[in-house]
Amino acid sequence: MTTTIRIYDDRTELAQAAAEYVLECYREAIAAHGDFAIALSGGSTPRVLFQLLIAPAYARQIDWSQVQVFWGDERSVPPDHADSNYRMAKEALLDHVSLPSANIHRMLTEQTPEQAAHAYEQTLRDFFSRPGGQARFDLVLLGMGDDGHTASLFPNTAALDETERLVVANHVPQLDTWRVTLTAPVINRAAHVAFLVSGAGKANRLKAVLEGPQQPRELPSQLVRPTDGELVWLVDQDAAAQLVERA
Ligand code: 6PG
Secondary structure, eight states: OOEEEEEEHHHHHHHHHHHHHHHHHHHHHHHSSSSSEEOOOOSSSSHHHHHTTSSSHHTTTTTTTEEEESSSEEEEEESSTTTTTHHHHHHHHHGGSSSOOGGGGGOOOOSHHHHHHHHHHHHHHHHTTTTOSSOOOOOOEEEOOOOOTTTOTTOOOOOOOOOOSSEEEEEEEEEEEEEEEEHHHHHSSSSSEEEEEEEEGGGHHHHHHHHSSOOOTTTTGGGGOOOOSSEEEEEHHHHHTOSSOOO
C-alpha cells in the first residue's frame, strides 16, 4: 500500500485535484480492462467534484458508457429523499452525463437495510465476476466525518468487525439510524482509494487518523489500508492545519 497526502489551498482546488485523479484512474482502468468501476462517497464534499466532472473540460474526456457507478454507503431513506447520497449524485452528476441507466448501481434503500445490503452484495459479486473484468473497484471515493468515520463505518459499530461480507446494514446509535455500507475488506481490495477531506472541522480528527496511534474502532478511517492499491488523501489547508507531516 502506498499512502499519499496532498494538501490544497481550498475546497475548489481540492475538487479540481480530485477530478484530475478520477480521470487518471479512469484512463488506467480503461487501458487495463476496458471499464471503470467507481464507488461514490456521500455527504457534501463530493458535490463540487461531481459538478466539475460534468464540465466540458472533463465530460469530453470520459466515455460514460464505460463507467459503472456504485456507492460506498447510503442512508436508510428513499432515493428521492433530501438525505439520499444517490439523489445528491443524481442531481450533481448522473443527470448531466450520458451514463446508461444499467451502469448505475444504486443501493435499494427503499427495502429494509438488511435486504438492501444483501441485494447490493449480490450486485457487487455479480459485477466482480464479469468476464474479463477486475474483481474490485478501480476507485473508491471516501469522505471522513469529524468523528473519524468513513462511508458508514462509524466508531464502535458492528460493521467495523466485518471481515467477509462486502456490504452490511450497520446500526449507528450515534445517529439513531441504520445505514447500508461497503465494508473495509471490499474497500481495501480497490485499486485506488481517495479520501476527500475539507474544512477546519475535520482538522483534529484528520491529525488523529493520519498521525495518531492506530485505534480503528474509534477512528474507522484508519481501517482503510488498501491491500495492494493506492491510498491518497486529498485535503484542503483547513483540514490539514494540525498535520505535522505536511506533504
Ligand atoms: C455519508 C458519507 C460519509 C461522508 C462523511 C463526510 O453518507 O454521510 O458517506 O461517510 O463521506 O460523513 O461528509 P462531508 O463530506 O459532508 O463532510
